[in-house]
Amino acid sequence: MSSKKINSKYTEDWLPVKNIANGMIELDNKMKVTGVKIRPRNIFILDSNSRNNIISQLRVFYDSIDFEFWLISADRPVDISNYLATLQIQYNQEGDPRIKKIISQDIQKANDFMRDNVTDTEFYILFKEKNPDIIQKRLRTLMMGLSNAGLDSVQTSNTDLRVVLDSFLNGGMTTDSKVVLPNEH
Secondary structure, three states: OOOOHHHOOOOHHOOOOEEEOOEEEEEEEOOEEEEEOOOOOOOHHHHHOHHHHHHHHHHHHHHOOOOEEEEEEEEEEEOOHHHHHHHHHHHHOOOOOHHHHHHHHHHHHHHHHHHHHEEEEEEEEEEEEEEEEHHHHHHHHHHHHHHHHHOEEEEEEEEHHHHHHHHHHHOOOOOOOOOOOOOOO
8 A cells, every 4th residue: 555545534545446437446456346226116015915026036036146245225315406497497487376386386395305305225236356257247147136026227337336435435425525534643
């Protein structure tokens, strides 16, 4: 480790992360961390047979994974600013006072929603590997296994991986600058 890293006040400098590219975290030792993001699905609104089938298929899937993996959940702030802007445009263009009142109520609800700092929980299955062929095989295995259980997934994006790192480093808050470690004198 270089003296720059040892004396650094930034958390990222203490981590073995070299880069985030192509949906993978590249580590200093040339290993790559990647995986899949599971698209949300509320199985609790399904009938009990369908729900139990999905849970059973997930058990089979998890038992079939023959490599080390991490199941991670991360909270991501919900951004409805585009929705709010659309509502505001509709409000400004509407002539009927009754419809304006309804749109105004929707805007108020959306603003309340934003003030409460609502987050959406996202789930990821991540793994670490060097070999690009094995990475692709594992990604296919994960996506197919989740699909067989009735869940959709996609390979993690660079943004997804930053959200995961922010969740661990910054208590879920996205930052534009580096994380500062407290001074220990």
